[in-house]
């Protein structure tokens with residue numbers, strides 16, 4: 001389970017649970033059903049615990065009397081109740097489908113489809129015993145799918161949604177290893193997505209250390225480019241196999257973004273590649289991917305690409321990798337490259 005370090009969060013007043021939840025859009029469960037599904041919230045079924053919720057693996061019986069695995073997310077009482085109303089309106093293959101919810105005096109619970117292959121962070125940092133390291137093309141495909149999920153949030157709905165918590169533990173993988181973006185708990189509804197006006201929302205600063213857009217942290221001004229920044233950090237993690245933020249000494253903190261930018265400046269960026277990917281990335285693919293990742297984490301939001309541009313760039317990077325692999329001579333299974341900066 002990933003240690004969560006939120007920046008800081010502003011809690012609303014301890015409100016009575018609202019009844020404006022979408023019963024017509026997804027199923028409402030009783031607390032008794034949730035208790036049965038989780039064996040009375042048995043700790044043995046706990047998958048993980050974030051800053052706002054405990055997530056259990058649960059079992060439900062569907063309409064055809066078949067059992068289905070679900071992820072049951074028990075949200076802290078004080079937490080803003082925006083996740084269910086937003087999640088039930090999403091219809092996109094790269095978002096974790098919400099099955100239903102349970103609203104009780106004591107508890108707000110969300111029921112999601114269970115993602116059998118866990119989260120991206122577990123696979124990048126070897127927290128799972130079941131699989132070896134993710135191959136490069138699979139990592140690229142996952143990134144493309146996450147970019148599509150974000151593109152949908154930013155432009156595919158009536159109103160722009162800014163996710164605000166893009167990070168590997170919120171990128172889940174289904175049985176076909178398809179990526180699904182989860183956890184809309186911190187998401188913020190923006191202006192109409194058709195509006196040409198600049199998306200800028202004054203907002204209390206929330207997010208996770210190492211992923212939050214520095215401009216947003218400094219000013220509280222949230223834009224779609226804040227998600228682009230966080231996604232850029234994820235792209236660097238995928239390439240380097242290193243966490244966004246780590247303590248290197250008692251007082252010393254190291255941010256992946258600073259380190260990657262320094263290595264890029266010094267021309268040593270090829271040394272940052274995850275050791276298990278060495279020689280596997282075609283140079284032309286590497287160049288494009290690195291350009292995308294570093295442009296996403298530029299300091300100024302205006303200098304960052306839109307998520308749509310990122311999506312197209314990543315698709316291009318994957319095509320270049322596939323062509324290079326197809327042209328590679330038999331028997332040669334490593335790319336040799338010196339990176340020219």
Ligand SMILES: Nc1ncnc2c1ncn2[C@@H]1O[C@H](COP(=O)(O)OP(=O)(O)OP(=O)(O)O)[C@@H](O)[C@H]1O
Pocket residue numbers: 001002004047048049050051052053054055071096112113114115116118119165169170172182183208
């Ligand atoms: N639908 C799901 N299927 C499988 N695992 C899930 C599902 N939803 C969440 N999880 C896992 O449950 C754990 C806790 O998730 P949660 O979103 O509450 O916290 P987090 O992402 O670790 O931190 P944060 O509170 O900052 O988002 C994570 O490991 C996450 O990958």
